[in-house]
Amino acid sequence: MSFRTQRRHSTALLSLFVTIVAGCLIGCAPYQLGNAALFPQNIRTVHVPIIRNATFREDLGVRLTEALTKEIELRTPYKVTADPLADTVLRCEVIDETKRVLTENDADYVRALDAAIQVRASWSDRQGRLLMKNSIVPTDDLTILFSQDERFVPEAGQSIDMATQKALEDLANRIVSQMEARW
Structure with a gap:
């Protein structure tokens, strides 16, 4: 050649x-590349008011608000803002918190428990249109119900606070996952 x-x-x-x-x-x-492609592109800001708490554990609303804020900032292209006139508003309410005994030993000492938290959430834009919808079980309710439980074993040094924090973080993860755009 x-x-x-x-x-x-x-x-x-x-x-x-x-x-x-x-x-x-x-x-x-x-x-788009990365996780930004998973979320609606016309949204830039999200307002997350302090989450209302209907349980006797006073700190759950504040702790879930912190977990949600961190999760939104970490996983989405959105900026969490204190401005109520943001592009969207994510409203949540902790509606129930329970602790259930799973196993006991022969002397009736608790060996393992479940800590469960239920949250109602809705995400809407400035015009009040819902952005997060329950497509599996459509209801007339404007909110989606999330429930999360975590097992803990006091004998192993685990506490209700540790289990509750893990449940709150898992709830925040699941709520943010529901903010993804539908295909």
């Missing part, structure tokens, strides 16, 4: 490569 033919082949390969790269860049322009 002569130098001229070799040069023609390399020029043809280079132009083919440039064409393919340009086609990919232009053809893939509306696509």
Whole structure:
């Protein structure tokens, strides 16, 4: 193969490569990489008011508000803001908190328990349109019910507070997952 033919082949390969790269860049322009593609693109800010708490454990609302704020900032392209005029508002309410004995030993000492928390949540835009909908079981209710339980074993040094914190973090994760755009 002569130098001229070799040069023609390399020029043809280079132009083919440039064409393919340009086609990919232009053809893939509306696509996004990373987790930002999972969430609606017309939203920039989310207001998360302090979560109301209907239980006797006074700190659950504040703790869930913190967990939700961290989860939204970590996993979504949205900015959590204190401004009630944000693009959207995520309202939640802790409606129940229970502790249930799972196992006891022969002397009736508790060995394992479940800590359960139930939360009602709704996410809406400025016009009041719901952005988070229960597509599995449609109801007339404007909220979605989330429930999370965590097992803990006092004999192993685990406490109700540790189990509750884990349940709150898991609830925040599940609520933020429901903020993803539907396919």
